[in-house]
Amino acid sequence: MDHNKLLGEFLRARREVTTPAQAGLVDGGPRRTPGLRREEVAMMAHVSTDYYIRLEQGRERHPSERVLGALARVFDLTPEATAHMHALAHPLLRPARAPARRLSSDLRKLIDSWPDTPALICDGLMNVMAANRLADALYSGFEERDNLLRMIFLDPVARDFYPEWGKSARSKVAHLRLAAGVLLDDHRLTELVGELSVKSADFRRLWARHDVSSKVGEVKRMNHQEVGELELTCEIFSVNSVEGLQLITLMAQPGSASEQALKLLGSLAAPARSSRVPS
Template sequence: MDRRELAAFLRSRRERIAPAEAGLPAGPRRRTPGLRREEVAQLAFISAEYYTRLEQARAPRPSREVLSGLARALRLSDAERGHLHHLAGVPPAPASAPSREVRRSILDLLHRLPQAAAIVLSATYEVIAWNALAAALMEDFSALPRHDRNLARRAFLGPNLAGRRLYGVSEVAEFAASAARELRATAARYPDDPEVAALVAELRSGSEEFARLWDSHDVSVAPSLCKTFHHPLVGRVAVSCDVLDIADRDQRVVIYTPDPGSPSEEAMRLLSVIGTQRMDVPG
C-alpha cells in the first residue's frame, strides 16, 4: 500500500468534482475546491474520520468494499478505479456478476442518436439504458420494474397478445435462439452469480423452448443484421440492427436504424413525435 500516493490521488480526485455533479448544493461559504472530505465520506458510506486519515496517509489498508464506495463517490473512470486499487495494495477482484453500470460516454451516445433507437443490454439481456426513440419503438422501460426489462424473459415468458411476441419482432425465433446461447456463455462466465442462476432456472422451468435450446449446449451466435418490428401505432418498421460490444463491462449497445428515405424512416420520425404517450397497447 502506497499511503502517500493514495492520499494525493484521493485529494486530487475529490478537488476536481463540483458539488452539483454529486447532487450537492455549493453553499455560500464553500472555500474548498471540489467536494469536502465529509461529503466524500458520506457518498462512499464510510466515516469522515476514516476518510480524513486516508487523505493524511495514516489509515490502514482499505477493503475492496471501501474502495468501491470511494470509486463511486469520486466518479472514477475504469482506469482510475484500477489505479486506486493498486495504490491501496488491493488488486481489483474479478467480476463475479454482470455489470449494470453504464458509462457516461455510452449514455451520452444514446442521446446523440435522435434518428436511431438504441438500447444497452447487460450480459443477461437486461435493458439497462435506452433513448427516447427506443422507448417509443419498443416500450417505456422507465415504467417497468427491473425484473420486466429483461428481453430474454420477455421473449420466452412474456405476453404474446395479437401475435406481438417481443414487440412484434418478426425474427423472434432467431432472437430466442441467440439469447439462449448467449445466456449459456454468460452462466459460464459468472458461475457464482445468484441472479444469473435464478434467471436460467426461471426460463428453463417456464419455457419448453428455452429448455430445449439450453440443452443443446450451443454457444456460437450468428449476428442478426436486420429486424422488423410490427408496431401497434405505425405498423411495420424495418431496421438495420448493429451491435457494439463494450468488452470491459460485458455489455452491448444495440442500434436500430431505418434505411434513409424508406417508409420505415417515416415511421420512426412519427414515433419520435408520438413518443410513449400513447403506448397503452400491450405487446
Template sequence: MPSPHPLGDYLRARRELLRPADVALPEGAGIRRVPGLRRSEVAAIAGISTEYYVKLEQGQEAHPTDQVLDSLSRALRLDATANSYLHALARITSKPTSPISPPAVERARWLISSWPTTAAMILDRRFDIVATNPLMSTLIGGYQTGRNSVAVLLLDADVRALHVDWNGLSARSIALLRSRAGLYPDDARTQELITHLMRDSDRFRELWHRYDIEGMTEGTHSMIHPVVGALSLHYAHLPLVGADDHSIFLYFAEPGTPTESALAALVPGR
C-alpha cells in the same frame, strides 16, 4: 441447479443432435438406443479413444488440449462461434465476479441518449436491461430498465406481436443467452433467470437443452409496429469495452427509406 460438468453437457447435447448421415455414416449401423451419434462414433471421427471421450462427457476429464477440442469441434460440425465456446468451456475457472465499471456504463448512457433516431439499450451479461434511450422505450415498450430482455421477448405478448420472425429471433436470443450462461456457471442471478424461463416459457424449454450457441451479430429485423406499421430495422449488438461484459443493442434505419421516416415519427417530442 448449474451443471457441475458444463463441457461434458455441451458435448453430449451436440452429439445427440447429429444423425449418422450428417457425418457420412450409414444409418443402419446397428440398433440405436439413444438419439444422435454414439460416443464411439464421435471419438472415432475426432481421432481419440472412446474411453477418453467418455471421460470428457462424464466430467472426469475437463481440460483437453486445444488440438483435441478442435478435433471434437470438427467431428460435431461446430461453426466458429460454437468452437470458440467449446474452448472457453474447457478453460472455465472459479473466480469472483468482476464488478461493473460505473464510469464506462455511465458514458454509454450519455452516448445512447445522444442518438435521437437510433433506438438503443445497454445490457449486462445476463441481458438484463441497464438503460434504454427514449426511442427504444417508445419502439418497444416492454424494454424497460430492470427487466431482462430475453424474458421480455419470450413472455411479453405485445413484444412478441411486434416481430415478424419471432421464432427465429427467439431462437437466436436463447442461443446468445446460452453462450453467456455457460461461461458463468456459478452466477446466481443467471441461474434464477434460467429457472424462471424454464417454468414460464414453452419456447425456452423447447430450445434450451439443445445448447445452440450464438455470438453477437448484426442484421435486419422486420416488425409491425402498432403506431407506424411495417419497419425493416437494422440491428447491431456491440460489446461495451471495460464494463464487465456489458453491451449495447441498437436498432437503426437505412437513410432515405420508409422505415427511416416511420422511426422518426416515433421520436419522443416530435
C-alpha cells in the same frame, strides 16, 4: 447449474443436432435417436467410445487440446462455439467477471443524443441498464422492459411484436449461452435460467440445444402497434470502459419504409424521461 456436467451437456447437445450428412457420414436411414451415435463421434475424434461416453457423462472433465480440437471439427463448431467449449473444459482458466458497474453519465448522454436510432445498454444477461427515448417507444407495448429474455419468452405481446419470433428467440438464447461461458459463477445467471426454465417450455427446449452465437449484424423484423412493420439491423458493440456491458443499436436502411416508420415513432413518443435504472 452443475458446472461439472456442463461440458458433457454441451457435447451431447451438439451430437444430437449434428446429422450424419453434416459429419460426412453415409446416412444409413432412420435412426432411433436424432443426430450422431456416440461411437461415431468417438471414431471421428480418434478417441475410444468409452472415453467419449465418460466425457458426456461428466466423469472425464479434462480433455486435451487435441481432443477438443477434434470434437470441434466433428461437430463443425463455429469459432465462438469452440471458445465456449474450451471455457467449459477449463473452468479454472476462465477469467472471473464482476457484475457490470453502473453506467456513466457520458454513456447515457451518448445514446440520448441519437434521436433517430433506438439504442440500449445491456449487461451480459441482457438486463436493460438504459434505453434512449426511441428504444423506449419501440418496446412500449411490453409490460416489463428490464430484460430482453424475459420480454421475448414471458410477455404475451412478444409473438405479435416479432413476426419471426422463433428466429429472435433462438438468437437471444444462443447469445446468452455465449455470455454464460464467462458468467458461470454468477448467481444471477442461475436465477435467470431457472426462472425462464420454469415459466417457458420454449426457453427450456432452446437452452437444452446449447447453441452458441453472437447477434452482430442481425436483421430483425418487428411489428409495432402504432407504426406497423419495421426491418432493423441490430448491431452490438462492447463497452470497453465497463467490462460486460454492450451497446445495442437498431438501425433502418436509409430511405426505407422502416426509416420513415422510426421517424414517425419518434414524433409520437413522449418527451424523454429519466432512465429506469438509477445512476
